[in-house]
Amino acid sequence: MSSLRAKIQDVFNEPACEQNRGKDAKARKEGCSKPLTPGAAAGGCAFDGAKIVLQPITDVAHLIHAPLACEGNSWDNRGAASSGPTLWRTSFTTDLTELDVVMGRGERKLFKAIREIKEAYGPPAIFVYPTCVTALIGDDIEAVCKRAAEKFGLPVVPVNAPGFVGSKNLGNKLAGEALLEHVIGTVEPDDAGPYDINILGEFNLSGEFWLVKPLLDRLGIRVRACIPGDARYFDIACAHRARAAMMVCSTALINLARKMEQRWDIPFFEGSFYGITDTSEALRQISQLLVKKGADPEILGRTEALIAEEEAIAWKKLAAYRPRLEGKRVLLNTGGVKSWSVVHALMEIGIEIVGTSVKKSTVEDKERIKQILKDDNHMFEQMAPRELYTMLSEHKADIMLSGGRTQFIALKAKTPWLDINQERQYPYAGYDGMVELVRQIDLAIHNPIWRQVREPAPWDCQPAVREELPRTKSETATVQAFKKFAGTMADELGEC
Structure with a gap:
């Protein structure tokens, strides 16, 4: 247990943690x-x-x-x-x-x-x-x-x-x-090259990394280890021979990235594959780090050519959705890297962000949100279910993006909802993933079911009172006979 306590204390004192950097020595021991x-x-x-x-x-x-x-x-x-x-x-x-x-x-x-x-x-x-x-x-x-x-x-x-x-x-x-x-460093690879990288904190949810890896393959960049998404033990054991690394989710594995840089001189940066701009920027930074570590500078030109080609294709596909989604309001109830990366991605096509959760976000994540949204009025640490319901039922958002835990709040408020967390069924990373995300938002918002469920229920509708038409002699006789029969039966049966 003493070794475990030492490891925990070491993690709490993580110097690469953005939140720890602003603390004094005493406060840093309390951890993030x-x-x-x-x-x-x-x-x-x-x-x-x-x-x-x-x-x-x-x-x-x-x-x-x-x-x-x-x-x-x-x-x-x-x-x-x-x-x-x-x-x-x-x-x-x-x-x-x-x-x-x-x-x-x-x-x-x-x-x-x-x-x-x-x-x-x-x-x-x-x-x-x-x-x-x-x-x-x-x-x-x-x-x-x-x-x-x-x-x-x-x-x-x-x-x-x-x-x-x-x-x-x-x-x-x-x-x-x-x-x-x-694990890391226990196996020496026989094929290490100048274009090997590690991707840290990428979980390959719904196969998202498979939308990004082909882009790296086209640039001649090999992913030595993606930790942990779709990883193999041997790949991770050889990860110390990569030339550069990209950190996708710093709240999870920032200590791993820093110590690999310290031990094996593997520089890293934090980026995102959500959204067109962020995906392009991530590819640029990967190429730049590789060049600094000795790769041929010609990769920078090939990267820009690939980015220009892929962005043109993606923007052309998104053009059909912009008129339908521009000005739509989104409430993002998630955290971590998605609290800023998805925000940036949605704003690229004209969607308005009315709020984003920062419960699992680092200080650096929050600063990025402030830069993207120009203020911090749309950030909330945690919103109670009742407050979420009130916001949605008052139509302050056209759709909520969140995890499965809060989907029923949106459904109760008769508001479209899309899963953006771990259990999602569609991949949203990379250029193709951004197009898929926008397509799913469009399908959710314009689904005709919402128009139907927002209409008053049949039992809440009061039938129109019609003026009673005059009866004929035969109809009047029939009604009187029925009333007489009903009175006779009541006398025979007695009160219930």
């Missing part, structure tokens, strides 16, 4: 993450954060050393996609029981589970995750992993991020520490 209250880690603990970062490494077996309930459902891992191996979708757990805890059989059971996975699946590596239970009872995960690696001849990586140590974001960073300590 908010302290947890009892029960607040449920569904967003450090273990959850570590597994989110590492599970998209697709050919690795991910073993959870814990009671069965800690594992949950690993299928699809929030929409991350794989172009090959599917082992990452298989759940492995030691299924620790009360008897195992009382009898002290946790370490023995873990070693046995590692052996079974090795024999049945033969993965290139096994990642072992302790949780609150196994950390509290004192199972020595690192010793077991070291012994198993020697015995079975494959890397067994301990990921020390039990849930009680902090938030999901802290778990993201601890996962990066595990890669630095046990």
Whole structure:
């Protein structure tokens, strides 16, 4: 536990963190993450954060050393996609029981589970995750992993991020520490070149990275490792031989980027593949970093030619949507890199941003939003569901972009909604992704269902009162006969 405390303190003191830079030495020790209250880690603990970062490494077996309930459902891992191996979708757990805890059989059971996975699946590596239970009872995960690696001849990586140590974001960073300590730099590639880069913090949600990689391929730039989206263990182990790196989500793996620059002289920058302008700028910065590291300067010209070609195609496709979407108001209830990158992307086609959440955003993210929107009046740290509903029901936004947790607020307010978070079904990165995002917004806003659901329900409509027409003699006789019959039946049946 002492080594775990040291790692946590090291992450809290991360000098590359924009928020830490403005603090004095005493305040910096408190770290960027908010302290947890009892029960607040449920569904967003450090273990959850570590597994989110590492599970998209697709050919690795991910073993959870814990009671069965800690594992949950690993299928699809929030929409991350794989172009090959599917082992990452298989759940492995030691299924620790009360008897195992009382009898002290946790370490023995873990070693046995590692052996079974090795024999049945033969993965290139096994990642072992302790949780609150196994950390509290004192199972020595690192010793077991070291012994198993020697015995079975494959890397067994301990990921020390039990849930009680902090938030999901802290778990993201601890996962990066595990890669630095046990994976990156353990294999020397025989094909390192001057155009190799790493992409950090890209999860390949809905296959988004597959829209960007072809652009890099056309420039002759090879992605040595995309961490973690659609990654392979061998690629990550060789990641230390890349010449440059791009950081997509700094809140998750900023410590990994900084330490790789420190240890292996891999310069990095933070960018975004959301929106036409940001995608072009990211390609430029990648090429510029490679030239600084020794690549042929002619790549700069090829990059500009590619950007000009792709932008022309994208703007031509978007021209059809501009008249339909220009002036439409969007409420963005997300966070992190999307709080500014998606804002910039939407404003490029004339969409108005009425608000954007900055709950998971860094100080640098917030500064970028201020520069894009020219003020901070449209930024909110967190908006309660009641406030969201009020804003939408009063028609202050034409559509809300958010995650699945708040979709029902929009639906209750009879407002179009589009999933922009991890569970989304469509990729929105790169030039083609921007066109797809705009297409989905257009489909959502102009869907005829909204006109129908906003009409008054039939039972809320009062029927028009018509003037009673005079009855004929026969009709009058019929009505009187019916009333007489009804009165007779009531006398016979009595009161209910």
